[in-house]
Amino acid sequence: MAENTSSHNNANRKNIPLGFDNFSIRAFGWKAPQLLDYAAQLQVDTVLFSDLLVYESHDESYLKEVKAKADDLGIAIHAGTGSICPTSTSYDNRFGSAEEHVSLLLRVAKTLGSPVARCYQGVGEDRKTEGGLAARIKDTVKVCKAARSQALDAGVKIAIENHAGDMQAWQLVTLIEEAGTDYVGATLDAGNATWTLEDPLTNLEILAPYAVTTGIRDSAVWEDENGAVVQWTAMGEGNVDCQTYIERFAKLCPGVPVQLEIISGFARPFPYLKAEFWPPYRDIRAYEFLQFQKLARLGKPMSPFKAPEGADPKQAEQQYQKDELERSIKYCKEVLGLGLKS
Secondary structure, eight states: OOOGGGSSSSSSOOOOEEEEEEEGGGOOOOOHOOOOHHHHHHSEEEEOOSSGGGOOOOOOHHHHHHHHHHHHHHOOOEEEEEEEHHHHTTTOOOGGGHHHHHHHHHHHHHTEEEEOEEOOOOGGGGSSSTHHHHHHHHHHHHHHHHHHHHHHHTTOEEEEEEOOSSSOEEEEEOOOOHHOTEEEEEEHHHHHHHHOOOOHHHHHHGGGGGGEEEEEHHHEEEETTTTTEEEEEEEEEESHHHHHHHHHHHHHSOOOEEEEEEOEEEOEEEEEEGGGSSSGGTTEEEEEHHHHHHHHHHHHOOOOOOTTTOOOOOHHHHHHHHHHHHHHHHHHHHHHHOOSSS
16 A cells, blocks of 8 residues: 555554454464464554454353453454355355354354454355356345344454455445344455456545445555556555545544455456456446556555575564564554554
8 A cells, every 4th residue: 555654653543453353374274263362463543353263162151252362462362263154255154054064153153242244245156156146146135134134143244355356346346235234244355456457546535435344455466468457565564545544544544443354465367358258257347347457556566485595494484474463463564554552
């Protein structure tokens, strides 16, 4: 994100909680207690456990121990999982049917004191399935409606993410409104916006009224001979206007934490100048695409991550992810004025 260095030493505090998604440091394979210790070390306010495998058990007694540890450390937990759409190419049936999956997530969230149950519909490949995203949205709405009573009784909002190239912001709004805004909201993901040919700022303006949690990272977007390329980055190292984004976020999403989901080091091409690119993307709206193109014109190519020669690949990946996250947290605190702790 574009950086305004004048704010480095005198950032205006935004009164916005700051945290991270455990996926940011996935290479470590840490479980919930280790992640909470690390979050305390980083002096953040929240942590998003974005999968159900981060717990040693889903028994109530174990989850209550995790909550007690988080409470002692002064860290709020947001609970999550993956796809809840049974017809998505990304659906994982290890937790049973989609309805059973959501029921488990809501129970876990309630026990942990999480106000949200983060999940997603699917991935960009779902655009190529029979009926495309419109059909997958209907299937997801059906699953949500089956869980409405449990969600309302638990006081937990199902927080659906714009995820991995699946829905643009307006499509996620359609899903949320069809399911019901009394128990369904949005997990606002700035990085995933660029995978649906959106400028994150445009995505924010549309999704903000529905946002209850987040997954935030920066993106480098640049043009090439076939269209554009996107590479997610640490905060402050892409070409999204970070200062403007956070100023608007503070105004539009009061009380919603900024939780960093840093996934960087690789690039994805979007060859939209080729006719064969468009069949799965016919639902892309012109305004959003034009804003994305403007963003791409500002960007410069980045090199992908490569482990140092002779280094252990796993250790190198772990160190890279840790460095990316910690640099991002430092930037958010010192430059953007995020976080409630000193």
